[in-house]
Amino acid sequence: MTVDSQGTATAGPQDAPGRAAGKSQTPPPPSGTKEVLQPSRGRRSLPSGLLPYLLVAPALLSMAVLLLYPLIRNVILSFQQLNRKEFITRETVWTGFDNYTKLLGDSHFWSVTIRSIVFTALNVALIMLIGTCIGLLLNRLGKKMRLVLSLSLMFAWAMPIVASVTVFRWLFDEQFGVANWVMRTLGFSGYDQHNWFETGFSTLVIILILLVWGSVPFVALNMYAGLTTVGTELYEAAKMDGASGWRTFWAVVFPNLKSFFMITTFLEIIWIFKAFAQVYAMNQGGPDRGSETLPVFAYIEGVGQFHYGVAAAISILTIVMLIAVMSFYFRLILKQEEEL
Amino acid sequence: MSTTTRTPQKLRTRKPITVGAVAKNLSALVIAVVFVFPVYWMFSSSLKPQHEIMTKDPIFVFTPTLDNYTTATGVDLFWTYVQNSLTVTIGAVLLALLVALAASFAIARMKFKGRKGIVLIVMMAQMAPWEVMVIAMYMISRENDMLNSIPMLTLIYFVMVLPFTIWTLRGFIAAVPVELEEAAQIDGCTRGQAFRKVIFPLLAPGLMSTSLFGFITAWNEFAMILMLNKDKESQTLTLWLTQFQTAFGSDWGATMAASTLFALPVLIVFLFLQRKAVGGMTAGAVKG
Numbered sequence: 001m002t003v004d005s006q007g008t009a010t011a012g013p014q015d016a017p018g019r020a021a022g023k024s025q026t027p028p029p030p031s032g033t034k035e036v037l038q039p040s041r042g043r044r045s046l047p048s049g050l051l052p053y054l055l056v057a058p059a060l061l062s063m064a065v066l067l068l069y070p071l072i073r074n075v076i077l078s079f080q081q082l083n084r085k086e087f088i089t090r091e092t093v094w095t096g097f098d099n100y101t102k103l104l105g106d107s108h109f110w111s112v113t114i115r116s117i118v119f120t121a122l123n124v125a126l127i128m129l130i131g132t133c134i135g136l137l138l139n140r141l142g143k144k145m146r147l148v149l150s151l152s153l154m155f156a157w158a159m160p161i162v163a164s165v166t167v168f169r170w171l172f173d174e175q176f177g178v179a180n181w182v183m184r185t186l187g188f189s190g191y192d193q194h195n196w197f198e199t200g201f202s203t204l205v206i207i208l209i210l211l212v213w214g215s216v217p218f219v220a221l222n223m224y225a226g227l228t229t230v231g232t233e234l235y236e237a238a239k240m241d242g243a244s245g246w247r248t249f250w251a252v253v254f255p256n257l258k259s260f261f262m263i264t265t266f267l268e269i270i271w272i273f274k275a276f277a278q279v280y281a282m283n284q285g286g287p288d289r290g291s292e293t294l295p296v297f298a299y300i301e302g303v304g305q306f307h308y309g310v311a312a313a314i315s316i317l318t319i320v321m322l323i324a325v326m327s328f329y330f331r332l333i334l335k336q337e338e339e340l
Numbered sequence: 341m342s343t344t345t346r347t348p349q350k351l352r353t354r355k356p357i358t359v360g361a362v363a364k365n366l367s368a369l370v371i372a373v374v375f376v377f378p379v380y381w382m383f384s385s386s387l388k389p390q391h392e393i394m395t396k397d398p399i400f401v402f403t404p405t406l407d408n409y410t411t412a413t414g415v416d417l418f419w420t421y422v423q424n425s426l427t428v429t430i431g432a433v434l435l436a437l438l439v440a441l442a443a444s445f446a447i448a449r450m451k452f453k454g455r456k457g458i459v460l461i462v463m464m465a466q467m468a469p470w471e472v473m474v475i476a477m478y479m480i481s482r483e484n485d486m487l488n489s490i491p492m493l494t495l496i497y498f499v500m501v502l503p504f505t506i507w508t509l510r511g512f513i514a515a516v517p518v519e520l521e522e523a524a525q526i527d528g529c530t531r532g533q534a535f536r537k538v539i540f541p542l543l544a545p546g547l548m549s550t551s552l553f554g555f556i557t558a559w560n561e562f563a564m565i566l567m568l569n570k571d572k573e574s575q576t577l578t579l580w581l582t583q584f585q586t587a588f589g590s591d592w593g594a595t596m597a598a599s600t601l602f603a604l605p606v607l608i609v610f611l612f613l614q615r616k617a618v619g620g621m622t623a624g625a626v627k628g
Binding site: 169 | 364365367368371372373375376378379381393394395396397398440442443445446447451452455458461462463464465467468469471472473474475476477478479480495496498499503506556559560562563566567578581584585590592595596598599600602603606607610611614
C-alpha cells in the first residue's frame, strides 16, 4: 500500500505543470478536423487516424485481459457454489444469489464489515490529524531540523510493508520485545511478558499503529509540499492582521489546501480499507479470526474454509463499498482537473 | 523578487531563541526518533549477536556481527527467491515501460476520439483493488495451468504498475515542448526519429523515477504471490520473509537480517529517487 501511495503521491504534483502545459497546447479536440488544426503533423507516415489507437492498444488489451476479465470472473464466481467438492471436481454449480443472501444474513460478515469500517475511520482520522500536524511543523522548522525530520519520515515511508510487519512483530514480541520494555520503563506493571496479540482487538491496535506509522509520512510530506505553494505573503498578511496560529490555519491554510485534504482523505480511506498485507501478515487474521478485515475475511473464507464462491461474493461486496468511496474521489480529481 | 524573499529569512535568523522554538525543535526531534525507530531497530537487531538480542532490557551498545546475515542467506533456496523476485519485478517494470511509453505518447501528444475515455480508464485502473481480486485470479490461473508460474506473476505485476506508469509518463511527455519535436521534424526527422532522438533523451529522468516506483510496487506485492505461488521453488522474497518468521521461530536476529536484506534495495532506491524525481520534475517544469 505504501508504495501505491508513493506512486500516486508523486503523480499528482509532478503531473500538474505538465498537465497544464499539455492542455494549453491542445485546445479541445473537435473530432473530425485534425488535419486542418495541425498542419505540422502532416508528415506522419501511417494513416493519421489509426496510429494513436495502435499505440494505445497494447495497454488497453493487457488491462482488459488481466484486470477487467478477473473482475468479471469475480462477479461470475460469486454466483457459484464452489466448495471443496466443486473445487476438486471442477464442476460449475450455479446458485444465484445464495452466496449473497447467506452472507447478508451472517452475523460474522456484519461484524467484520463494521470492524473494517470503524478500523478504517479511526486509522484515517489519526493519519490525517497527525500527518497535518507534522506537515505544519515541518513548515515552521529550521533547515537542519526539517531535513532530520523529513529524512526520518522518508525511512518510515519507504519501508516495504512485509518488512515493517516483521519488525513490528519483533517490537511487540512477548518475551524480548521493546514495547514491553518501554511499558515497564514508563512504570506500568504487568508488562513482563505481555502478549500484545492476545485478542483480535489488541492485534488490530498494533496493525493500526503500523498503518498510521507507515501512512503519516505520505500525508505530512505532501502537506508540507502543499504548504510551500501557499506563498509566504498570505502568512505575512495574516500575521499583520494579528491572526493567531489557529486562525491562520483555518482562514489561510485550510481553504488553500482543501482539495488536497479531501483527495488525501479519500485516498487513505481506499488504501486502508483494502489493506491486506499488513492485516494478514501481522497475525493471519487471528487469533480466532478476531482481527479479520474484509479483504482478509475474503481470503480466509476462500483458502482457509474452502468456500470460494462465498469468498468471491465477499470481495464483490468489498469492491462495491470501495467503488462508493472511489466515486467521491474521482469526482474530486475530475473537478481539480477542470480547474487546471 | 529575490530581495523580497530574502528579507524575512534574514529576520528569522536573527531571532533570539524562544521557548516556542525550543518546543518546536524538541517535538520535531521526538517525532523523528519515533518514526525512524522501527527501521533503526531492524538494522541494529540484525547486527547483534544472539545473546544480546534475547534480553529483557534492550542493549543499545554492542559489537556488530554478520552472523545473522549468514543464517538468513543460508536458508534453502534463498538465491532462488532473490532470482524470482528480481525476474518478476524487473520484467514487470520493463514491460510496463515499453507499453506505457507508446500509450502515454498517444495520450499526451495526439488527438483522437476516445482519448478522454482512455485517460479515465487509466485513472480508474490505477485504483484497482488487486488485494480483493485474488480469488478470481487464482481460479483463472488454475484453469490455465499458471499457478506457481513466474511468467504469470510477472504479467500480473506488469498490469499492476502499468496504469501508474502511463499516468506519470504522460505528464513527463506533455512537459517536453512540442516545438522541439516540430523543429526536429522540420529538420527532416520522421515522427519516429523525432521521438527517439529528441523526446526520449529528455524523458530519461522521468523514465528512471517511474520505473523505480514501479519496482517498489512490485517488490512490495504480497496478496497475489501468497495466493498464486504456493510452491517453494516459485516464491519470492516477500513470501520468504513472512515465512521466515514461522520457520525460525524466535531467532529474531536472523529474521531482522532477512528483513534488512529485503528492505535495503527499496530504502536505497527510495532515497535516491527522492532527489531524482524532484530533479526530473523541476527540469521538466523549467523547460516547459
